[in-house]
Amino acid sequence: MGTFKIEGGHQLKGSIQPQGAKNEALQILCAVLLTSEKVTINNIPDIIDVNKLIMLLGNLGVKIQKNGPGSYTFQSDDVNLKYLESEQFKEEGSGLRGSIMIVGPLLSRFGKGYIPKPGGDKIGRRRLDTHFEGFIKLGAKFRYNREDYFYGVEAKRLKGTYMLLDEASVTGTANIVMAAVLAEGTTTIYNAACEPYLQQLCKMLNRMGAKIKGVGSNLLKIEGVEKLGGTEHTMLPDMIEIGSWIGLAAMTKSELTIKNVSWENLGQIPDVFRKLGITIERKGDDIFVPAHKDGYEIQNYIDGSILTISDAPWPGFTPDLLSIILVVATQARGSVLVHQKMFESRLFFVDKLIDMGAKIILCDPHRASVIGHDFTSQLKATTMVSPDIRAGISLLIAALSAKGTSTIHNIEQIDRGYENIDERLRAIGAKIIRM
Known part of the structure; x- marks a missing residue:
């Protein structure tokens, strides 16, 4: 069983090319x-x-x-x-x-x-x-x-x-x-x-x-x-990987350019991240995410009620990115309800985030309420096991933003969906080692 050791808390910088979908x-x-x-x-x-x-x-x-x-x-x-x-x-x-x-x-x-x-x-x-x-x-x-x-x-x-x-x-x-x-x-x-x-x-x-x-x-x-x-x-670039890099940039307050994203095929992805307060700029067919030095603030609905982000068949928001949204929300200003409608076990990884200091209430197998820290308190490093591809990348993003050195076991689950992820992250400044 493979393992990543991740030294968190470092800002990243540069550009990254999404893999094929x-x-x-x-x-x-x-x-x-x-x-x-x-x-x-x-x-x-x-x-x-x-x-x-x-x-x-x-x-x-x-x-x-x-x-x-x-x-x-x-x-x-x-x-x-x-x-x-x-x-x-x-x-x-x-x-x-x-x-x-x-x-x-x-x-x-x-x-x-x-x-x-x-x-x-x-x-x-x-x-x-x-x-x-x-x-x-x-x-x-x-x-x-x-x-x-x-x-x-x-x-x-x-x-x-x-x-x-x-x-x-x-x-x-x-x-x-x-x-x-x-x-x-x-x-x-x-x-x-x-x-x-x-x-x-x-x-x-x-x-x-x-x-x-x-x-x-x-x-x-x-x-x-x-x-x-x-x-x-x-093949098109992988929209799930594109969303993962947006989340990574926001959580680590990093300036990142995501290359050749095929904007016309991203659907609601950019707008959903913008609802979390993340700045996303279009530069040709690239996405530019500036360093969020002052954090990011979740938008409420027009009537002031708490934002809900849920998945749905296309052109709804893809369920594969809800894990990323949940992690990114842990450091936002404000609160959000994440509603995973399509799979009943995908939110069970939140206990790892709670161990790291995140404020999350798991309402039931499909819904989690997240109260953001606004970076006033960093997540703490811990030892985790990756349960599936999307939870695995979410935990990896959490570890890269956390204070201290984290360990993630069962990284074969991450390798199932992400190509040479440790090498590509090191190229933009991440401190990650494959054991």
Whole structure:
């Protein structure tokens, strides 16, 4: 189990380049299974979850060529479907939540798709019903082996249909879209997720020859085609990492420039941080965060009531940044209620922040009230364990702002989502050592 030692209380300075988007990568990589032609993908983040998926594709028989840092070419012209029934696949597929998205492409192109119950973050129950209900509506037969926690869907040829999703699941929508592009007839998906990473997937599929209309809305119409061709795709910068660096700059009173952020795809992220009183300036396609020497003040609502920041499907505020918002609020002037609606265990890491001296009341598994210190009292260094990716980066930000030397164990959770984070932080002045 890896460990970070962090000497907190230092101001940082410089610029940082966000990695390619993790959540986009997991969708885009699975889409290479839809064609026998070459697909080149650029700006792939070098992180554990993505590398596991690339390894899984290789074991499935996909030819993989590394072109350079973050750039790969994939060709799925000799897929080994027998691997799906192997013990090796059961082990490797269960270690990665993103592996669920190979099912749609495999079902659509080869008539069958299997997956063990996927792993990933321990942030509460994350249902797979939306995925499989969509496949069933397209004509697939579903089976589930309770003893092995193994799911399977099979169909000779999928047929287009109308479906209203029970939730705007991003991975569910992506999986169903990838299944529908090669189905017979027209598929209409209402209450579809519409976040930028899903838009990227749809745009890539259209370049490959798919016929998807309504991209960017919650109503997608997909006219099935016989086959798809190759393409080249470059992934967006990771909006969660961008939000993490904004929070880091504010908490450490640092002057930071975040490079090439793709402003048009950030949605509400800049405005939500501004509601916490953080100054964010647009400079071309960069974000500039000045040093907040006098701190930052949370805005109340117009009637004077306490601000609530909550998550919602896109274009609402992403749940992956609520942990960052909560940490940043611990040093603000004023109070805020953080309402995590989508996952019931994501706020349980606040006990670590309370140990560090933060004033937080955990109301229930979904809500936490934060009373900011206004930097009159620094957080205290402590020893912590990272429970998941987003809580892990939040604790790391807290440690970098705290007085003294903190230790964070189980940093593999942070490495799952953040590329070479210790090296990149040292480059802007952070005192962090990987043990």
